[in-house]
Amino acid sequence: MASASVLIVGYQAGTAVTTANGSSLTLPVGEVTNGSTSGSTSSGATTPETSTAPTTSTNTGTETSGTVASGPADGTYTGSSINTRFGAVQVQLTIAGGSISEVTALHLTDEDGRSIQISNRAAPVLRSEIIASQSTAVSNVSGATYTTQAYLASVQSALDQAGAS
Secondary structure, eight states: OHHHHHHHHHHHHOEEEEOTTSOEEEEOTTOOBSSSSSOBBTTSOBOOEEOSSOOOEEOOOOOOTTOOOSSOOSEEEEOOOEEETTEEEEEEEEEETTEEEEEEEEEOOOSSHHHHHHHHHHHHHHHHHHHHHTSSOOOOOTTOHHHHHHHHHHHHHHHHHHTOO
């Protein structure tokens, strides 16, 4: 019975996934995993899997001793590489003045020509929506569900590294 409660809460609030390097990601609402990063969901669809490859971040920001930062720390952060059935997705965020100033796709799905087309169409839309909303609370790009979910998970990973809440 406890599992059913967790499943319902996970479905309503998003699902936290811990990557191989120990960082925590939250998959978009409606994507409930079976407690692992194997990619299976309660609906039978697959969700992005986190890569075991280590990620790096470069924090070029400075903090004044004794102060508490109210937002993400300025710098450049590389999100986790998220595997999908169509290839991996990884992004890099630049935070300036406590806000997302740039989102750069380091790698997009590239399993076949169609995947590349979809990624090339979805990436600019996702980039502009994330910068406008300053979060991963954006809508899926129609026809690019896997790319969107992986892109947002990688962005969230980078935001977590930056200390965004």
